[in-house]
Amino acid sequence: MLRDNLYNQGCLTQRQINVYSSLIRMTLGGGVKSWIQQTVDRIVMRVRRIARRHGKEPLVLIDVPNDESLRGSSLQRTLRSFAKYLENVLSWYGVYWEERRLYSTVCPRCEAGLKLVKATRHARIMACPRCGFEEERDNVPLHWALKYLPALKGEAS
Numbered sequence: 001m002l003r004d005n006l007y008n009q010g011c012l013t014q015r016q017i018n019v020y021s022s023l024i025r026m027t028l029g030g031g032v033k034s035w036i037q038q039t040v041d042r043i044v045m046r047v048r049r050i051a052r053r054h055g056k057e058p059l060v061l062i063d064v065p066n067d068e069s070l071r072g073s074s075l076q077r078t079l080r081s082f083a084k085y086l087e088n089v090l091s092w093y094g095v096y097w098e099e100r101r102l103y104s105t106v107c108p109r110c111e112a113g114l115k116l117v118k119a120t121r122h123a124r125i126m127a128c129p130r131c132g133f134e135e136e137r138d139n140v141p142l143h144w145a146l147k148y149l150p151a152l153k154g155e156a157s
Contacts, residue, residue, distance in 0.1 A: 040086045058095045063102040102141035
């Protein structure tokens with residue numbers, strides 16, 4: 001309505017109205033939410049397809065950072081909305097999911113703090129000073145997931 005009033009008063013040209021309209025359409029149609037929805041849909045369909053291929057029931061662990069440095073930031077809101085939408089879609093399809101914190105700097109064996117022992121461009125090797133566990137930092141959450149798996153299997157059945 002405001003746009004039409006500005007056009008009638010001669011403040012906007014038809015070309016400007018077309019540009020503004022396309023910007024509004026792009027903002028409303030292709031924003032963060034549609035990116036989140038598209039990504040979640042792809043993830044859920046792939047999880048279901050892989051589980052069906054192997055004749056297994058899918059199980060999804062959602063690791064959402066609860067870091068003080070992210071509190072109140074747009075990244076935390078994006079991750080939280082991604083996780084919530086993922087939980088909704090997984091529930092819709094009947095896929096069992098669990099939200100767990102999967103640490104990358106805490107030892108999955110003895111729960112001591114991991115120390116960085118070697119850093120290259122492609123890997124950060126973490127080691128536990130207490131028990132000797134050593135793994136690439138990006139793979140440590142997988143060990144936490146494997147640690148939780150037996151308990152999750154019991155909850156799912």
